[in-house]
Amino acid sequence: MLPEPLFPAGRIGKAHGLRGEVVLIPDPDMPAPLPAEIFLRPRQGGPARAYAVTRSRERRGAVIAALEGVNDRDAADALRSHILLLPAGVFPPDEPPPAALPGIRVFIPDRAGGERELGRIAKAERPAGQTIWSIITENGDEILFPAVQEFILSLDAEKGEARIAPPPGLLELYLS
Numbered sequence: 051m052l053p054e055p056l057f058p059a060g061r062i063g064k065a066h067g068l069r070g071e072v073v074l075i076p077d078p079d080m081p082a083p084l085p086a087e088i089f090l091r092p093r094q095g096g097p098a099r100a101y102a103v104t105r106s107r108e109r110r111g112a113v114i115a116a117l118e119g120v121n122d123r124d125a126a127d128a129l130r131s132h133i134l135l136l137p138a139g140v141f142p143p144d145e146p147p148p149a150a151l152p153g154i155r156v157f158i159p160d161r162a163g164g165e166r167e168l169g170r171i172a173k174a175e176r177p178a179g180q181t182i183w184s185i186i187t188e189n190g191d192e193i194l195f196p197a198v199q200e201f202i203l204s205l206d207a208e209k210g211e212a213r214i215a216p217p218p219g220l221l222e223l224y225l226s
């Protein structure tokens with residue numbers, strides 16, 4: 051039985067060598083090192099399958115991995131373009147994968163020294179290598195927030211809450 055939830059963390063590239071190793075192309079959010087068990091799902095859809103990682107090494111921004119049961123180049127080629135899925139537990143608690151962020155409540159400091167809810171994360175994307183949160187306010191306004199460490203006060207995916215300190219002027223662009 052597969053653990054739930056599973057999050058995309060990369061994809062399988064070409065076969066490497068003749069003994070069944072694969073080139074794994076990680077997403078920028080993929081935790082290191084590669085866990086002992088990974089899950090692969092065909093790009094076209096269908097069920098995911100678990101694979102034990104028998105050995106792995108980094109090479110030029112990719113990971114060369116040997117998977118249990120993948121013993122030759124043909125078997126490795128059959129996995130090309132499969133999506134790498136990892137369980138939530140392998141990601142650091144303060145850096146969940148973007149797919150885990152939708153629905154998280156976002157809070158900002160208020161003028162009285164407390165805080166107020168700004169809205170909820172609708173989606174998180176990584177255009178040009180930086181994570182951008184799309185936050186939808188109670189009024190339905192969308193705020194595009196640069197999710198960089200200096201603007202995130204705290205993030206607790208288990209509680210479903212994030213506290214942010216937006217850069218000066220950002221909220222005024224969207225809420226005026």
